[in-house]
Amino acid sequence: MQTADEVSAVILEKLLANPKVPRDITGSSRIVEDLAFDSLAVMNFVMDIEDTFDVSVPLDRLADVRTVDDLANAVIALKSGA
Amino acid sequence: MTLLEKFNGTGARLQALTAGGGRNPFDVVIERPLSSTVGLIEGRETLLFGTNNYLGLSQSPKAVEAAAKAVREFGVGTTGSRIANGTQSLHRHLETRIADYFGQRDCMVFSTGYQANLGIISTIAGKDDYLLLDADSHASIYDAAKLGYAQVIRFRHNDPDDLHKRLRRLEGQPGGRLIVAEGIYSMTGNVAPMKEFAAIRRETGAMLLVDEAHSFGVLGPTGKGAAEEAGVLEDMDFVLGTFSKSFGTVGGYCVSNHPELDLIRLQCRPYMFTASLPPDVIAATLANLEEIATRPELRAQLMDNARQFHSGLTQAGFRTSRHVSPVVAVTLEETPEAVALWNRLLELGVYVNLSLPPATPDNHPLLRCSVMATHTPEQISRAVDIFTRAARECGLLLAAA
Numbered sequence: 001m002q003t004a005d006e007v008s009a010v011i012l013e014k015l016l017a018n019p020k021v022p023r024d025i026t027g028s029s030r031i032v033e034d035l036a037f038d039s040l041a042v043m044n045f046v047m048d049i050e051d052t053f054d055v056s057v058p059l060d061r062l063a064d065v066r067t068v069d070d071l072a073n074a075v076i077a078l079k080s081g082a
Numbered sequence: 083m084t085l086l087e088k089f090n091g092t093g094a095r096l097q098a099l100t101a102g103g104g105r106n107p108f109d110v111v112i113e114r115p116l117s118s119t120v121g122l123i124e125g126r127e128t129l130l131f132g133t134n135n136y137l138g139l140s141q142s143p144k145a146v147e148a149a150a151k152a153v154r155e156f157g158v159g160t161t162g163s164r165i166a167n168g169t170q171s172l173h174r175h176l177e178t179r180i181a182d183y184f185g186q187r188d189c190m191v192f193s194t195g196y197q198a199n200l201g202i203i204s205t206i207a208g209k210d211d212y213l214l215l216d217a218d219s220h221a222s223i224y225d226a227a228k229l230g231y232a233q234v235i236r237f238r239h240n241d242p243d244d245l246h247k248r249l250r251r252l253e254g255q256p257g258g259r260l261i262v263a264e265g266i267y268s269m270t271g272n273v274a275p276m277k278e279f280a281a282i283r284r285e286t287g288a289m290l291l292v293d294e295a296h297s298f299g300v301l302g303p304t305g306k307g308a309a310e311e312a313g314v315l316e317d318m319d320f321v322l323g324t325f326s327k328s329f330g331t332v333g334g335y336c337v338s339n340h341p342e343l344d345l346i347r348l349q350c351r352p353y354m355f356t357a358s359l360p361p362d363v364i365a366a367t368l369a370n371l372e373e374i375a376t377r378p379e380l381r382a383q384l385m386d387n388a389r390q391f392h393s394g395l396t397q398a399g400f401r402t403s404r405h406v407s408p409v410v411a412v413t414l415e416e417t418p419e420a421v422a423l424w425n426r427l428l429e430l431g432v433y434v435n436l437s438l439p440p441a442t443p444d445n446h447p448l449l450r451c452s453v454m455a456t457h458t459p460e461q462i463s464r465a466v467d468i469f470t471r472a473a474r475e476c477g478l479l480l481a482a483a
């Protein structure tokens with residue numbers, strides 16, 4: 001099982017593949033505010049994350065997700081069946 | 083942030099849209115329709131290529147007569163919800179007629195299609211259930227997920243393999259699964275692969291709901307939509323639709339063979355807590371259902387017209403979907419050029435819908451056009467010519483034909 005840091009690193013790498021994302025993002029960057037993602041962009045990114053980690057991330061789980069690290073923690077929790 | 087400050091962003095975006103002296107695209111007034119295909123806009127006779135009146139039936143003389151008669155007999159409103167004083171003989175009659183037309187056990191009629199989706203999906207799929215939604219689903223479907231607190235998993239648009247993969251990931255999780263697709267997608271005109279979705283339903287045991295809002299009266303040998311066209315109507319657990327497109331009126335419905343539909347009536351908030359449709363609307367809808375049932379030539383003409391318009395625009399170098407359907411979406415690169423083209427089209431006498439991200443798929447602005455059975459070939463070629471001229475005047479580069 002990957003650690004939260006490892007999952008965060010993969011997510012950051014995926015985000016940086018999008019040229020519109022600021023170059024200086026970190027695990028504590030806020031996805032909506034700092035990355036200027038609209039609701040659709042967030043939902044599309046979640047589909048990518050589901051495929052990357054082979055996990056289901058129901059949209060309501062995003063209610064508590066603000067930062068990249070939050071998303072990494074949610075992925076880990078979902079993967080361990082929480 | 084105060085309560086109202088959150089609208090500042092929208093205000094600024096609206097201002098940017100109209101900055102160059104352009105119109106507010108969300109505030110176009112059709113002063114009055116002159117026919118199903120021509121309306122008076124800004125005092126000019128304008129070709130309507132942006133309605134959902136696919137069969138032209140909002141002007142159907144039979145429906146107009148039926149509505150007028152119903153108003154005189156029943157009055158102008160029911161003043162009650164379907165489960166209280168809002169069910170009249172006409173409502174039951176319409177439900178029976180639609181259920182019979184589909185060959186399904188029962189039908190629920192709602193006050194709008196939005197409420198049909200909101201009500202049915204939120205009532206069926208609760209907190210512990212999974213909704214598998216096509217990523218390009220209509221807002222009413224997403225809102226239903228919120229009202230019912232269901233767990234939402236999106237699958238890639240029109241992609242059965244992707245749906246299958248996401249269902250597989252859920253194996254072992256408790257809770258029901260409901261797959262939701264639309265027959266024809268309202269923004270792009272894409273047609274759903276219903277045969278493949280039906281196979282996935284059979285394999286996985288998930289339930290399948292199709293929203294035929296834009297495909298009823300349009301697709302299928304008897305106009306029942308994309309599921310009928312694909313020969314898999316029997317695999318649908320729920321078929322939803324609206325009266326606000328091909329029926330030419332207003333309202334929504336759901337048909338199903340599941341006997342529980344009768345109990346859903348007693349738990350479905352968007353059905354229970356709003357007034358039922360007025361008698362004239364029901365009577366007009368019944369009349370137009372007969373038109374749809376008995377005049378298959380309307381569908382044939384509609385598809386001929388769709389082909390003419392789609393190939394005309396494609397040959398002129400506009401980017402369109404590979405699906406030929408009455409919804410023809412022209413994809414543009416950037417919002418300013420879409421806004422300029424939309425304004426110029428209206429000035430030259432063609433009305434279409436301007437759709438902007440994030441309400442569009444893949445972040446591109448669209449000019450969403452819709453074709454009608456009642457458009458003449460001359461009207462269609464005139465619209466294509468005006469498109470080409472407007473694009474040239476706006477300095478748009480079109481692909482070589």
Ligand SMILES: Cc1ncc(COP(=O)(O)O)c(C=O)c1O
Binds near residue numbers: 326
């Ligand atoms: C796919 C889809 N479903 C439902 C609706 C809602 O229909 P109504 O206009 O009857 O509320 C629409 C239309 O906006 C639609 O495009």
